[in-house]
Every structure is written in C-alpha cells, then in structure tokens.
Amino acid sequence: MAIQLFRFLLQGSGTTRRHAIICGKRHFTMSMSLSKTISDATTTVRESMKSALSMGMSIGGGREKDVGTLLYQDLVPWNNTGNKETHEFLQRLVLILLDFIDKTNDRNEKVLDFHHPDQLLEVMDMTLPDDPQNLDQLLTDCKDALKYQVKTGHPHFYNQLSCGLDTISMAGEWLIATANTNMFTYEIAPVFILMENFVLKKMREIIGFPNGDSILAPGGTISNLYAIITARHKKFPRYKTDGLRALDSEICMFTSEHCHYSIKSAAMVTGLGTDNCISVPADSKGRMIPSELERLVLQAKGKGKIPYFVNCTSGTTVFGAFDPINEIADICEKYNLWLHIDGAWGGSVLLSKKYRLPRFAGVEREVITRQNIH
C-alpha cells in the first residue's frame, strides 16, 4: 500500500504538506501477496470499466492505454508529459471512491466488515518494502483500504463525530487537497484568506460579537488551551517572560465536573496543575450549579489563590448539558473572572432559531471574551 495513503494519518493529525513530500519522494510501498495482488488489480480495472460504462462514461474507450503498469514517476509532477496518464489514474481512483460513496449510502451494506487486527493482517500485508509498486497496485490498495474501513457516513453508523458523508463538503476537501496550499499569508492563499475573514465575521455576528476577532484552531482541545493562555496573558502579562512562579500567588480556574477532559489537561500543560483546575458540581441534568461556583471561588480566595478563569460548557460530553451562561457570567463580572464558553459539542445550537434561547442566553455578553465553536 503506497505510503501516500498514510497521509490519512498525517492529514488526520493536521500536519503540513511537507510530511507528504518526504513520503512521496521516498515512496515506500506496502505490497499485497502476489497472487492476491494480480487478481485484485485485474478485478479493480474490470470493475472500474464496468461501473464506468454503467454510469454512461468510458475512459478512453478502446483507445485507452493501460496506465496500471506505470509507476508514480510516470505521472506529473515527476514526469511533466504525464498529464494523460495522470488523468486516467485519477479517474480510476474516482470510480473507486464513487463506489464507496454508493455503498456508504446503501442501507443494505454493512457499516463495517469487521476483522480483528490479526485477521486484517492476513488479508493485508503491511510491510514496507522500498521499491515503488505500479498504479494498479495503488488502486487496489485504495480499494482495500475502503473495503475494510468503517462507513462513517452509513445511515446506521452511530459512533463519534461523523453523521453522514456530505457530498459538498467532501467535494470541498477534494478541491483543497488539489489546491494544496496553507493559510500563512494572503500571498499564498488569497481566495481562502478572504474566505476566512468573511466566514469568521459571519460567525462572530451569529454569536453576537460584532466587534470581536477570531482565529481557526486545530480542534476543541487546542481552542480551550488558547482560551486559558489568552486569559492568563490578559490578566497576568508578566507570566509570559517570568513564568508562573514569578506571580504573587497561585492562580486557579473553574469548570463543571462534567466538562471536557481537555480543560484539566490544559491546566496541566500550562503549569497551573490540575489541583488548580477546580471542579464545580453539576445538577441532576449535568449543568454547572452557579451557587457552587461562587462558593468555590470564595473558598479559593480564602486559601490565598487568585481565581481568574471559568470554563462554561455548552454541550457536555456525556449529558449534552448546557451550563447556564447568564448566571455564570454574573459571577464572573462580580469577581472579575474571564469567562470562556466551550461550544465544541453544542456550538451549532447558535444556528437554531428554536434552541438558541435559552441554551445560549447571555452568549453575547461582554464578559464572554472567548468561544470555542466547532
């Protein structure tokens, strides 16, 4: 299996294109057992052509040159005359992807053809020889990777995050993979930088921060970390150069006992220590109890600590509960605490005319200086 497919992992972890270049040039490959390889490769091409015809298209008809025996270096950019072969290779890949999309949306298909690791290794040899393999092999690898993959867009898939494979969103991803740029500067991504400004402005308007600012983050955990760092920098600018030990006394933060684990994790990362991330009891529906928050703030002050940050969860991980923003914001105003809303799970409710109130009542208040919506 071509290591470029391992870009799944790199991509999944948000790494930059450079990772792929390293892999791409070395071009590790992972081979199937020979007999299986040949039969599968043949099958792939046959089925591709069959499904091509069934969708009323033919790839070059009889004039077609078989690109299956070529190697990656026969395609662009390695071979600058390889446009036609590149087109044909990608068209064959697309047929495999379309087939997966059909199966994903077919209720008669299994969500997953489950194999235990040892069983999967019997049908997929994952060793990494150094020699490149031909394009038929790569297409076979693509097909097998999807064959044993969970159909996260399947109507009967009810696991994490994914709910339906949105065709337009996926098309957007195909495009961005092809655009292959980054968001460093306007010069490197003019269209997308402008998009970012317009989209974030729209999101701020939806939240109720007409004069706010925003950035995109690599996920909820980092968003929460950003919030905790931003608040710390705003309230204790000296810590940046001098460190936490230079502050007059210990600072502490507060969050519901039902909050996402990334909040306590951030307390560890930032050097506060998890003991300085104080858990506030929640009611029977999983919502933070404001009176408990105030009691614990006063208790911490009594111990000589400096309360500075409160995390309000809008959509807890287990109950899907929404902490009462207004009541918590009142306490934050009273004690001059930074209020952050973790809307990673429930932020989309801001788009709902029906549920925005009361779930997000108070979200527009000045005291709220950071949101984490995704």
Added chain:
Amino acid sequence: MAIQLFRFLLQGSGTTRRHAIICGKRHFTMSMSLSKTISDATTTVRESMKSALSMGMSIGGGREKDVGTLLYQDLVPWNNTGNKETHEFLQRLVLILLDFIDKTNDRNEKVLDFHHPDQLLEVMDMTLPDDPQNLDQLLTDCKDALKYQVKTGHPHFYNQLSCGLDTISMAGEWLIATANTNMFTYEIAPVFILMENFVLKKMREIIGFPNGDSILAPGGTISNLYAIITARHKKFPRYKTDGLRALDSEICMFTSEHCHYSIKSAAMVTGLGTDNCISVPADSKGRMIPSELERLVLQAKGKGKIPYFVNCTSGTTVFGAFDPINEIADICEKYNLWLHIDGAWGGSVLLSKKYRLPRFAGVEREVITRQNIH
C-alpha cells in the same frame, strides 16, 4: 461560494469533520454577481464537457440529465436516491481539478494571477446569503477558487513548504476525504490504525529507536510542546497536579538562538516563561555552540535554577543548520538533561544515505528520548 469550500480553512487548521457537518446542514452559500454567475456557470459546463471529450470520456453522452440546476439536498446523503446525480456532480468537479493540475504543471502558466484583496472582491462576492445555490454555482465557485489560487505545485513556485503537487499523495487525500473517519480507535479506523503502527515502527527503525514509541502530532509546534511537557512530566511528576509553583525551584530549558519560534512559545505556554528558555549562541554557520551550552547550563545552576531540557534543531529555519547532536548529547548526559531533536525541517535527511551522517550522527543515542520529524 458554498461554505463547504471553507472546509479548506477548517481542514487547514486540522479541525474535525464535525465542523463540516455544522456547515453542511446550514449550507451557507456565497453568491457571485448574477450576470457573472450565469455566464461562468454556462462556461463551466461547456468547458467540462469539452475537456471531458478531449480526454476520451463523455458524461452520460446525450442521455445526461443536467444536474447543474439541482441543490445539495438532491445529492446523497440528503437524497438517498441521488446516486447518479452525485456521481455526475463529482465527475464535473474532477474535470475542474484535473484542469488545475494540468495548469499547475504547465511552465507557461502563471504561478499566480495576483489580485489585491479589493480587486479580488470585485470579481468574487463573498457575502453569505442563507439560501442554497445550485450545483452549477458550486462548480463555478470551485473553478474560481482555483483560478485565483496560487499554484503551489508549479515548477516556478518557490515559497513555503509546498514543492510540487504529488499526484499519489493528492489521490490519498481524495481517498481520506471520502473515507471521512478519525483515528480515535481501531474500531473506527481499523486499516488506518494498523497503518499507523507499521509506519511509525518503520520511522523509529529509521531513526534508530527500535524499542521506542511514537504518536503523530498536528505539526512541529505541537510536537515541540509535547516534548517539553513529556520531559517535564518525566523529571517533575508532581507538577502535573501541583503546578510549577510547587516545585522546589525554577526549571529552565535551552535552545539555539536560531531555533524555531515554537520553542520559546512553548516556554510561555507551559508557564516556564520565556526568560527560562535560554538561548545558546550559534556559530557562523548557525549551529549551536556546545561549549556555550555547557557554560549557560552551569550559569543557570549557579542562579539556583534547575536545567532540565535541551532542544537540538536539525535544520534551522533560516540557515538550515544542523546542531551537533553528539556533542550536545554528551552535555545532556553529563548534567542529566532531556534532549529533544526538532527535525521538523531537516528530519527527512534521516532517509538520505549520503547526508544522514554527519548531519544526524548520534541521533540513535539513548539520551535522545523525543524527536519531532515531519
């Protein structure tokens, strides 16, 4: 322009699929000015068909139903009988992508058709109306997004990170966008979790850590942060619960004055403070001077600080210099310091028979407990 294209940004920042679902359901769209819309949409379809024929394929020939007037909800998964229309829409997108790939590899094409922001806004209306637009509009938006985008794979493109649009890597990205999963557990991504194990094992073997362990990170900055946190946890486990202020004295780290800014940034994030991230002078070629490192370690000890971490840069941002690993490792062993190698820029040299030595001489040493290669 369909907000799903804004997944570029979300993707670019490594966010999870859920972001797209939020957008996908709401389906914001950004419209072009009406006259331009119509002409462009027409042009898109015409050119698509033309280029389709030129590559020896036709989309459904005369029998084709024009999907351009349909909306996203006419496609799967919103319409579970929309497979044929979904295929046609994606096939038309692919023609646009293939055209961009051709132009990217054509030395006669501009790397960028540059427009200042105000000029770009004259040809692209980025307002976000709530009503969905038809598929022709989405295809036109895709086309325009690429039209004004930098061709980062162009032979004459010499800016950050990108160097050539590797067809196989891109194909892998199309596949992972279609697979649309995450790396949480084996159950959600069996094939890719196995890939991860094999690839990381191979990478550890290449480095010389046969008994090591590894994870994929969202980039170099986070990798460096992970290293600094891991070292801190190993040497001062109490800090996790009690925080830095509970440690007996101030801890400090060392890095070349030419290191990546993410090292000082991590010192700020982790609460050490940038003053406790001590810059070690580099020689005329940008390499850390080991004797200077030892001098500064002793100086810090003299001030009652606890040195605990040294960052060794393999491939500095400006000079591309490689700090001398063996000499630095000797000092780390002598003073019991954690040695981290930031190979974000130069880590790929590990794959080179010619340059691995001397650039990475000592990389396999036990004292080195963390690498950051991407």
